[in-house]
Amino acid sequence: MFGLFWTLSNFCATMDPKDQNKPQLGTPRKIGQGCKFRSFTTNNYKCNFLEVPSGIKLVLNTHREAPDLTDVLQALYDDIFVEYVVKNPLYVPGQPFQ
Template sequence: MTIFSLYIYDRHCACIYYQDWHRAKRPRPAPEGAVLHAVSRAVSVSTANTTTGGLSSAFSSPRNTLASSSGIVLAVGHDGGPTIALSPTQTNQALSSPLSPQAPAPPPPPPMAALPFDEEAKLVYGVLLSLRNMVKKLSGRDEQFTGYRTSTYRFHIFETLSGYKFVMLSDPSADSLRFVLRALYAGPFVEYVVKNPLVRMDSKAYGIDNDHFRLATDRLVRSHPSFAQSQ
């Protein structure tokens, strides 16, 4: 079992926080102005590597959290990079270079999801909103939507009375993680976000990329038995 990623949405349907752990394909940076500021450094345009078109952080897990073979497609695979062909002369020069034994080739950048992060966040929220409305129509207003499971991932949702929505994606074999999301809200979120006067809540312009909240969230998630990566 393992935990893939976490999204937090505010009452205005905007993604205000993102964090991941065992993603095989990192999210693409969102276009400028497409997401709120300070949602996550991993999806910010300012942290993108302009040379490779990627990000500075790496995702080394062999699993993909948003697989195209799942029940609802949230992100699909991305083709590999271009192949560079060397002429025989260039190959001989590279082999004869005195620096080649001492300078190993840099590892290839980790693959990225096909969609930019803003589109991915909208799809995740769209799944949440659609299924929640369907559950209310079929089962009555008193019924609560808590998540669903596919062959490749499990979707967990915890919604607060103030309208904040905590969404977590995990391995399909994981048990319900609503209590983890509830503990995340009652603990780090209240302590480092709600009680923090420097965090601009409901600003419609800024996320909550608070270092203390991010570290506390990371410790809470890593301490759960479901965090251990599947073999």
């Protein structure tokens, strides 16, 4: 799954018509650099994607006719992950969380 999203976001950044300093296809990018890839749709499902500035990637599979869920994913990150993981005094940054 990581490779799929890395490739799609890298491709979108390379094809971004607004960016004059486009990275070459396949080269690593900094977090947030380039065009924002949000979702793709197949015949069976829609896969929504959000990468936050800290590098955390959130993926949500939905019905193929679901609307853009960027706001929902952002709320999941802000209201749940930040509140219950990042602000947890027992959490060590960079370590897996349970």
